Amino acid sequence: MSTSASTPAPAAEEPVIAQRGPYKVQLLAGYRYAWCACGMSKWQPFCDGSHTGSKAGLKPKVFTQDKDQVAFLCGCKRSAKFPFCDGTHNKL
Numbered sequence: 001m002s003t004s005a006s007t008p009a010p011a012a013e014e015p016v017i018a019q020r021g022p023y024k025v026q027l028l029a030g031y032r033y034a035w036c037a038c039g040m041s042k043w044q045p046f047c048d049g050s051h052t053g054s055k056a057g058l059k060p061k062v063f064t065q066d067k068d069q070v071a072f073l074c075g076c077k078r079s080a081k082f083p084f085c086d087g088t089h090n091k092l
Protein backbone atom coordinates (compact mmCIF):
# COMPACT_ATOMS: atom_id res chain seq x y z
CA MET A 1 0.00 0.00 0.00
CA SER A 2 1.41 3.35 -1.04
CA THR A 3 1.48 6.25 1.39
CA SER A 4 2.30 8.93 -1.19
CA ALA A 5 -0.33 11.51 -1.94
CA SER A 6 -1.74 11.43 -5.44
CA THR A 7 -1.83 14.55 -7.54
CA PRO A 8 -5.39 15.71 -8.11
CA ALA A 9 -6.53 16.02 -11.69
CA PRO A 10 -6.56 19.61 -12.90
CA ALA A 11 -9.97 21.19 -12.85
CA ALA A 12 -11.52 21.85 -16.21
CA GLU A 13 -11.05 25.44 -17.22
CA GLU A 14 -14.32 27.31 -17.14
CA PRO A 15 -15.34 30.14 -19.42
CA VAL A 16 -15.11 33.72 -18.22
CA ILE A 17 -18.41 35.25 -17.11
CA ALA A 18 -18.78 38.13 -19.56
CA GLN A 19 -21.97 39.36 -17.92
CA ARG A 20 -24.29 37.93 -15.24
CA GLY A 21 -27.29 38.10 -17.50
CA PRO A 22 -28.28 37.81 -21.15
CA TYR A 23 -27.60 40.15 -24.04
CA LYS A 24 -30.73 41.26 -25.88
CA VAL A 25 -29.94 41.23 -29.59
CA GLN A 26 -31.78 41.50 -32.89
CA LEU A 27 -30.98 38.46 -35.04
CA LEU A 28 -31.60 38.42 -38.78
CA ALA A 29 -32.82 35.41 -40.74
CA GLY A 30 -30.15 33.60 -42.73
CA TYR A 31 -27.12 35.28 -41.10
CA ARG A 32 -24.42 33.15 -39.51
CA TYR A 33 -23.66 34.22 -35.96
CA ALA A 34 -20.80 33.02 -33.77
CA TRP A 35 -21.73 33.21 -30.09
CA CYS A 36 -18.72 33.64 -27.80
CA ALA A 37 -18.33 30.55 -25.58
CA CYS A 38 -15.10 31.50 -23.80
CA GLY A 39 -16.31 34.83 -22.42
CA MET A 40 -13.15 36.70 -23.47
CA SER A 41 -14.50 38.42 -26.58
CA LYS A 42 -14.54 42.22 -26.52
CA TRP A 43 -17.52 42.07 -28.89
CA GLN A 44 -20.03 40.25 -26.63
CA PRO A 45 -22.06 38.23 -27.08
CA PHE A 46 -20.32 37.38 -30.33
CA CYS A 47 -16.87 35.91 -31.02
CA ASP A 48 -13.93 38.18 -31.84
CA GLY A 49 -11.34 35.38 -31.98
CA SER A 50 -10.09 35.87 -28.42
CA HIS A 51 -10.48 32.13 -27.69
CA THR A 52 -7.62 31.35 -30.08
CA GLY A 53 -4.73 29.88 -28.12
CA SER A 54 -6.62 29.74 -24.83
CA LYS A 55 -6.15 26.67 -22.65
CA ALA A 56 -9.87 26.12 -22.28
CA GLY A 57 -10.26 25.20 -25.93
CA LEU A 58 -13.71 26.73 -25.95
CA LYS A 59 -14.88 27.46 -29.46
CA PRO A 60 -17.75 29.70 -30.54
CA LYS A 61 -21.19 28.28 -31.29
CA VAL A 62 -22.06 29.10 -34.88
CA PHE A 63 -25.79 29.30 -35.54
CA THR A 64 -28.41 30.77 -37.87
CA GLN A 65 -32.03 31.74 -37.44
CA ASP A 66 -34.96 30.92 -39.76
CA LYS A 67 -36.61 34.28 -39.11
CA ASP A 68 -35.77 37.74 -37.84
CA GLN A 69 -36.22 37.84 -34.08
CA VAL A 70 -35.10 39.47 -30.86
CA ALA A 71 -33.19 36.94 -28.74
CA PHE A 72 -31.54 36.80 -25.33
CA LEU A 73 -28.06 35.35 -25.75
CA CYS A 74 -26.25 33.97 -22.71
CA GLY A 75 -23.69 36.30 -21.14
CA CYS A 76 -22.62 34.07 -18.25
CA LYS A 77 -21.47 31.32 -20.66
CA ARG A 78 -23.04 28.59 -18.57
CA SER A 79 -26.43 28.10 -20.18
CA ALA A 80 -27.33 24.49 -21.04
CA LYS A 81 -29.29 25.90 -23.98
CA PHE A 82 -26.47 28.02 -25.38
CA PRO A 83 -26.31 30.29 -27.22
CA PHE A 84 -29.60 31.24 -25.58
CA CYS A 85 -30.08 32.19 -21.95
CA ASP A 86 -31.81 29.52 -19.83
CA GLY A 87 -31.73 31.36 -16.51
CA THR A 88 -28.62 29.65 -15.16
CA HIS A 89 -27.12 33.11 -14.46
CA ASN A 90 -29.59 33.45 -11.58
CA LYS A 91 -27.76 30.66 -9.72
CA LEU A 92 -24.27 32.16 -10.01
Ligand code: FES
Binds near residue numbers: 020074075
Ligand atom coordinates in the same frame (compact mmCIF):
# COMPACT_ATOMS: atom_id res chain seq x y z
S1 FES B 1 -26.91 34.79 -19.11
FE1 FES B 1 -26.19 32.74 -19.05
S2 FES B 1 -27.96 31.61 -18.52
FE2 FES B 1 -28.65 33.65 -18.59
